[in-house]
Amino acid sequence: MTVIAAVDRSDAAPHVVSRARELGDAFGERIQVVHVLTRDEFVSLERTNVSQTGETIPTQDVIQIAEDIAAEAIDEADVDATPVGLMGNPADEIVSYAEDKGARYIVVAGRNRSPVGKALFGSVAQSILLNASIPVVSIRGE
Amino acid sequence: MTVIAAVDRSDAAPHVVSRARELGDAFGERIQVVHVLTRDEFVSLERTNVSQTGETIPTQDVIQIAEDIAAEAIDEADVDATPVGLMGNPADEIVSYAEDKGARYIVVAGRNRSPVGKALFGSVAQSILLNASIPVVSIRGE
Numbered sequence: 001m002t003v004i005a006a007v008d009r010s011d012a013a014p015h016v017v018s019r020a021r022e023l024g025d026a027f028g029e030r031i032q033v034v035h036v037l038t039r040d041e042f043v044s045l046e047r048t049n050v051s052q053t054g055e056t057i058p059t060q061d062v063i064q065i066a067e068d069i070a071a072e073a074i075d076e077a078d079v080d081a082t083p084v085g086l087m088g089n090p091a092d093e094i095v096s097y098a099e100d101k102g103a104r105y106i107v108v109a110g111r112n113r114s115p116v117g118k119a120l121f122g123s124v125a126q127s128i129l130l131n132a133s134i135p136v137v138s139i140r141g142e
Numbered sequence: 143m144t145v146i147a148a149v150d151r152s153d154a155a156p157h158v159v160s161r162a163r164e165l166g167d168a169f170g171e172r173i174q175v176v177h178v179l180t181r182d183e184f185v186s187l188e189r190t191n192v193s194q195t196g197e198t199i200p201t202q203d204v205i206q207i208a209e210d211i212a213a214e215a216i217d218e219a220d221v222d223a224t225p226v227g228l229m230g231n232p233a234d235e236i237v238s239y240a241e242d243k244g245a246r247y248i249v250v251a252g253r254n255r256s257p258v259g260k261a262l263f264g265s266v267a268q269s270i271l272l273n274a275s276i277p278v279v280s281i282r283g284e
Binding site: 019023026027105110111119121126129130131133135136137138139140 | 161165168169247252253261263268271272273275277278279280281282
């Protein structure tokens with residue numbers, strides 16, 4: 001089995017990885033840190049000039065950048081974990097990946113602050129909570 | 143430290159207790175199973191004839207019934223855990239109790255089915271997720 005840490009590009013990502021590692025240590029399981037990119041995000045990241053050239057984006061390129069983002073969160077958390085990059089709708093991809101792997105837990109940063117300081121529950125986290133058959137561990141994303 | 147299982151009176155309660163026990167076993171911690179009753183629920187449970195007599199409801203009576211409900215969930219789950227009864231707003235009481243105890247996790251049944259079969263996220267669970275500084279483990283409530 002495994003514990004899945006679902007990370008976005010926020011400051012909360014290393015905390016999500018650390019918490020997943022803590023669960024993994026307690027249960028003797030490895031950690032997979034998953035970041036999901038949509039094609040639109042890939043283009044907006046400006047790590048590519050695809051939007052200028054109008055070429056088709058190779059799926060493998062998107063997945064590689066997503067994996068790099070997961071790897072950055074692991075580096076910041078400074079723990080042992082495997083980065084995984086996926087492409088598509090974040091909540092859908094995370095839930096189906098975790099269920100395919102028979103994961104024990106999915107760890108997410110659920111709560112964030114809006115620009116005006118109000119506590120909000122993230123829409124990706126909410127969708128994961130509603131759709132996953134696996135227990136979801138929600139930590140503060142602030 | 144401790145792991146808090148927050149239970150309602152639904153069929154999901156023993157699953158919440160079992161999952162909390164699993165976390166407690168992994169981390170070497172004891173489990174407290176908390177049920178919170180409002181005064182209104184206490185009256186509607188018809189374990190009292192207070193509504194007929196118009197007498198003041200003793201707080202201790204409400205807390206005792208809440209603890210009995212927590213104890214029932216523990217019995218059904220058939221694990222080692224301590225029942226705790228509280229009175230007031232469920233989400234507020236659970237969050238402040240868990241934070242006072244320095245709990246490692248709060249386990250809740252997040253998802254339920256509406257009468258028409260739609261997946262919904264429970265309002266108490268949602269409020270706990272938004273307000274707790276402690277990680278919240280949400281399991282399927284169905």
